[in-house]
Each structure stands twice: as structure tokens, then as C-alpha cells.
């Protein structure tokens with residue numbers, strides 16, 4: 001078992017809900033500081049977005065943070081250098097896009113990630129049917145390739161995804177792009193239940209979780225949450241690293257069992 | 260042009276293999292949320308295309324509504340000037356003014372058969388948007404068209420046409436604000452409305468089954484032209500078959516009719532959007548093909564005077580035909596295109612779309628430099644009429 005999955009399983013087995021903040025790599029000068037702040041706020045792992053010019057799965061906020069990072073000259077190499085420099089004490093998961101992986105070649109890409117200390121990989125436009133070459137490369141470099149399941153995923157496909165995912169399974173809470181919503185989709189609970197029947201991997205819920213109340217609700221049925229747009233929205237609006245850390249600490253608190 | 264190979268009788272223009280593969284290209288690189296929707300379209304199209312009733316219904320609509328078959332017009336005066344025998348397959352005469360309607364009516368009938376109630380489309384030049392708005396009106400299906408802000412500015416006439424037809428046009432403000440961003444936005448829009456909406460994709464690209472399905476709906480161009488040539492030409496088939504290539508639907512449909520003949524197939528790209536001539540393998544908008552990109556894998560911006568060719572990728576079957584050597588891909592620049600537009604207008608009385616003028620421009624060049632030998636027969640698909648481009652042309656003259 002790779003380091004990321006060891007970590008996620010250990011947390012889950014200890015009854016700790018996972019908090020996975022998302023940060024677009026290169027979005028600001030001091031984005032590396034945000035990684036440290038996230039760890040201090042209780043993040044169990046950090047998703048780093050590798051900005052892509054055409055992010056079909058991302059809503060307006062992550063589109064904007066990706067555009068900003070690209071304008072600032074973000075590249076895979078520079079982001080990896082910063083990750084290696086900061087070397088956060090929790091696993092780092094690369095949130096990428098298929099073309100960024102396939103351009104250098106899946107093996108070279110995964111090797112570079114592993115070298116920088118990255119432990120996991122999510123490629124949202126690489127569904128289970130297309131994953132084989134990347135999955136092999138990830139495994140060869142001890143990276144966990146975590147797969148997404150959506151409310152529209154049929155049961156049998158959920159089983160396949162659950163079986164082939166590594167690190168955790170990412171349950172997409174709603175039919176839509178990344179971005180804060182007032183209320184997660186009702187089908188999120190049902191999706192998590194289906195995935196649980198198929199796997200004992202931790203199931204992390206993501207997309208649209210923006211506030212402590214939603215985090216607490218999600219903690220009632222999932223093993224953890226991923227939070228991206230809500231964090232990047234604040235960052236783009238000018239929040240300081242300390243404020244962003246405080247926001248994550250609120251979410252962390254909301255994930256703890258009441259009383 | 261020594262890379263123009265004679266056409267081998269390779270088994271191409273068939274159904275793609277596996278998950279929409281044309282050689283190493285194609286596939287279905289979409290977010291998991293959309294995989295079931297793509298699979299549903301694939302299943303529905305496979306059934307419909309094997310159903311004689313569906314085919315008959317589509318044939319009927321294409322005849323009584325679109326005005327098919329479109330004629331093949333000998334370009335007599337231009338032919339005399341060029342010293343070749345140029346024939347124009349007149350998609351500009353199809354209802355709504357371009358070949359886009361062939362594909363759209365096929366998909367809209369499919370959407371209705373699937374029980375979908377709304378249509379979503381992306382558009383660049385606006386021709387596909389107009390065609391989809393038209394089908395939406397014809398079948399009583401509310402239609403939403405995603406269009407880049409920059410394209411909205413340069414194709415105002417088509418925006419107004421879509422509105423007249425009752426469609427909602429949503430401006431896309433992200434990225435380069437052109438066709439590529441409209442495609443991304445259409446996929447995002449589809450994710451949120453997949454229950455009742457059908458994504459009517461406008462070219463032979465996108466996730467499986469779209470490249471295959473769109474080619475099948477457009478093959479009426481090539482099939483008709485082949486029959487028309489067989490009736491009119493002593494040789495039966497033309498020596499050259501030429502079409503412009505944006506996403507590649509009019510070319511794919513045209514080539515499909517001639518792929519098993521000795522005709523040389525030539526796809527003409529815009530110099531600023533030449534995915535095959537200048538691109539490299541990559542994944543964009545759900546499929547693997549040749550794309551314009553930088554060393555890091557970021558997609559590059561395309562630049563063409565023709566909004567419909569302003570796309571950094573190309574349908575996967577074209578990348579495959581290029582690798583096989585069954586079709587050749589060339590490019591022409593904006594200046595050649597403008598000259599060709601004027602020349603066709605003056606010699607034949609046909610104001611064609613700037614996209615289509617790319618094909619004309621290449622024939623003019625190739626006849627001049629001997630790539631097309633004297634007296635060779637050239638079938639050229641004139642994909643659309645030029646009304647939409649008059650504002651652009653007025654600004655330039």
C-alpha cells in the first residue's frame with residue numbers, strides 16, 4: 001500500500017474525518033505558505049491543482065484561479081519545485097488534467113511527481129475506461145491514482161471505480177462543476193452509500209462544500225471532505241494566509257464529532 | 260506536395276474500434292459525470308442508425324426541409340482560368356446556409372427519440388448554432404447555444420438569427436472567448452442538465468460517439484457527391500476531393516463517400532489553426548487527437564479570419580487518416596482566403612463562407628504550382644455561404 005492510502009486508512013480507522021483542502025499551484029507568490037497554514041489548520045492531505053488552459057470540470061472560481069496561475073507563469077515543473085521546497089508533512093495529491101499528464105508521457109509525469117514528494121494523483125478527465133496507462137505509471141512510482149464517482153455513475157460502474165481507485169474514492173457530490181453551492185445534492189448521500197458497499201477505502205466527498213454546516217453534514221456519512229472553490233474564492237478576494245488558515249480550522253472543527 | 264499519396268483501399272471510414280478509437284486517436288476523456296450520458300448517446304445512435312425507420316425519417320426531413328440533394332455545380336469560368344475541372348458540392352445551398360444542418364437534424368431527431376426535451380450546442384462562426392436553433396424550432400425543443408464573447412462580436416448576424424429562431428445565446432467569457440472555450444462551457448453546461456438535455460455537438464470531434472456519429476450524419480455529402488460524379492464524369496470519380504477542416508465534419512462527411520476510391524483526399528486547414536500540420540497528440544474536449552499546444556501541454560490559441568476554423572484541435576479521424584497517409588492536410592493563410600473569396604464571387608457568382616474559401620484557396624494555389632495536374636477533376640465541398648461574413652469583409656475592404 002502506498003503512503004497516501006496508508007495515511008487515509010489510518011485516519012479513518014482512528015475515527016478522524018479527513019480534511020482535504022485544494023490549492024491551485026502558483027496562484028499567488030506565497031501559495032507555498034498556504035500549504036503550511038493548511039497543515040496547521042488540520043489538513044490530512046492537500047490537493048494541489050495543476051492549472052490547465054481548458055479545465056472542463058471546473059467552475060468559475062477554479063477557472064479564475066487557474067487562469068491567474070497560468071498568467072503568473074505556473075508550470076508543472078515550477079509547482080513541483082515549490083512542493084519539494086515546502087515539503088508539507090502531510091501527503092500531497094496532484095489535481096491535474098489528462099493533457100498535462102500525457103504531454104510529457106504518463107511515466108515521466110508520475111516520476112516527476114514522485115520525485116517532488118507527491119503521493120497521489122487525480123485526473124478528472126481520465127475516467128476509469130481510459131485510465132490504464134496512467135494507472136500503471138502511477139503504481140510504478142508509488143502514487144495513488146484516486147478515481148471520481150458521480151451521482152450519475154451506474155451501480156456496476158461504481159463497483160469498478162471503487163475497486164480500481166487508490167488512496168481514497170472521490171465522491172462527486174452533485175452533477176456539476178467544481179464550485180460552492182448552497183446545499184450539496186441529495187444524491188451525495190446515496191452515492192457514498194453505494195461506494196461503501198463496494199469498498200473499504202475511505203470515501204471523500206467533494207464539490208460544493210463551502211461552509212462548516214455542510215462539512216458537518218458530510219461528516220455524518222462520508223469519511224472526509226475536499227474543499228476547493230470556497231478556499232480559492234476567499235484567496236482571489238484577497239484573504240490573507242492567516243484568514244484562509246482560520247477558515248480551514250473552522251471546517252476542521254466542524255468535522256469533529258459534536259460534544 | 261509529394262506527400263500526396265494515391266489512395267490505398269484501406270478499411271477506413273468504418274465504425275471506430277473499442278471506445279471510439281481511430282487508431283491511437285479518439286476515446287472518451289470526459290469527467291465521470293458525463294460518461295453515462297455519452298454511453299447513452301452511443302447506445303441510442305447505434306440503435307437508431309440500424310433502424311430503417313429512423314433513417315427514412317432523416318432522409319425525408321433532409322429532402323423536404325433542407326433541400327437535399329444539394330447540387331454539384333461545375334465552376335466553369337474558374338475552371339477555365341485554372342486549367343482544371345472544378346466541381347462544387349453546394350452545401351451553401353442547404354437550408355440555413357451550411358452543411359451543419361445535416362448533422363444537427365440527425366442529432367435533434369435522435370434527441371427526440373431519446374426523450375430529451377432541450378438542446379445544447381456550442382458554436383464558433385454561429386453556423387452550427389443557427390442550425391441547432393433551427394432544429395430546435397422545427398421540433399419544438401428549447402435550445403441553448405454557448406458562444407465565445409469574441410465570436411459574438413464578429414458574427415453578430417448569426418447571433419441575431421439564433422435569437423430570431425427562439426434560441427438562448429449564452430456568451431462565454433472564459434479563456435480566449437472563442438470556440439474552444441464555448442466547447443468547454445457546453446460540456447460544463449451539459450453536466451448540470453444531462454437529465455433532460457441533449458448535447459448537440461457541431462463537428463466530428465468530442466468524446467465517443469460524437470466523432471463517429473457526426474461523420475455518419477455528414478456522409479450524406481460524400482455519398483451524394485459520389486453518385487453525382489458517377490453520373491456526370493467519364494471517369495466516375497474525381498481525381499481530387501477537397502474540403503476545409505475546422506473540427507472536420509464537412510471534410511469527414513465528404514471523404515466518407517470517396518475513401519474507397521482512388522481519389523486523393525485533401526483537407527485544408529487555416530494556417531493559424533492547423534492542428535494536423537502544426538499540432539501534436541493531445542487530449543482536449545473529450546478526445547485524443549492532434550492539437551496546438553505548448554511544451555507543457557497548455558492548449559494554444561488558434562487564429563483565423565474564419566471563426567469556424569478557429570479551433571486548436573481537429574477531429575480524431577482526420578489525425579488517423581493523416582497518419583495512414585490516406586488523406587493529406589495542407590493549410591492556407593488569411594490573405595489567400597480573402598483572394599479566393601473574391602475570385603469565386605467574380606467568376607462564379609457564389610459568395611462562399613470564409614471557411615469554405617480555404618478549400619478554394621488551396622485549389623487555386625495547387626492548380627498554379629502543378630500539384631493539381633492540368634485537366635484533373637477536383638470535387639470541392641463548398642461548406643457554406645458567405646452572408647455571415649459580410650461584416651468582416653466590409654471591414655477589410
Ligand SMILES: Cc1ncc(COP(=O)(O)O)c(C=O)c1O
Nearest residue numbers: 386505506507508509567642643
Ligand atoms: C461554413 C462552415 N464551413 C466549415 C466549418 C468548419 O467545421 P467542420 O470542419 O466541422 O466542417 C464551419 C464551422 O463553423 C462552417 O460554418
